[in-house]
Amino acid sequence: MNLTLGSPSIAQTGSAAGHLELWSGMWGPDFASPLPYEVVFRRAARPSRPRIPTIDMDIRDDLPSIWNRYLDSLARPGGPCDIEHVAAVRAIWSELLRFLGAELRIPRTQPTAEGGVLLAWDLGSEHLELEVFPDRSLHWFYRDRKTNHFEGSNDEPVRSIVVPLRDHLNRVALDR
DSSP states (O other), X not given: OOOOTTSOOHHHHTOTTOSEEEEOSSBOSSEEOOSSSOOEEEXXXXXXXXXXXXXXXXXXXXXXXXXXXXXXXXXSTTSSSOHHHHHHHHHHHHHHHHXXXXXXXXXXEXXXXXXXXXXXXXXXXXXXXXXXXXXXXXXXEEEETTTTEEEEOTTOOBSXXXXXXXXXXXXXXXXX
């Protein structure tokens, strides 16, 4: 399938692959475009569990390699990151996998204006962000939109996966 900028999104066309929205400027966790320019897609948000997959199995099975190729693209000449920053993101990801296991969903990922790489997960009313900086420090932010509960590192970088962050990751970022 070829989509061009300005064409209807898959959500608008009602594709059998799922309810998807056209996005630009970030990589969505569900699949990436093979197009030569950066057009990316993500699955429309679901209100609550259970999460019903809306993409083809072969694409989902390849998500880790697609996500790693996206990380590599951030460090291309003229890109928003350097190789060391991408290595920092991968090191944090490895630490998250060690703590949480293979059920950890690949996050929406994008570079930030503050010089970090943002990893984000949503599940129902809950939203979790983890911003990774080149020195491997982290800022994190959690919000429950239903209760308006906020928690995070308050712009103070942390150097490890602290217990409150791990608890939120267990609830919001795992594919159960």
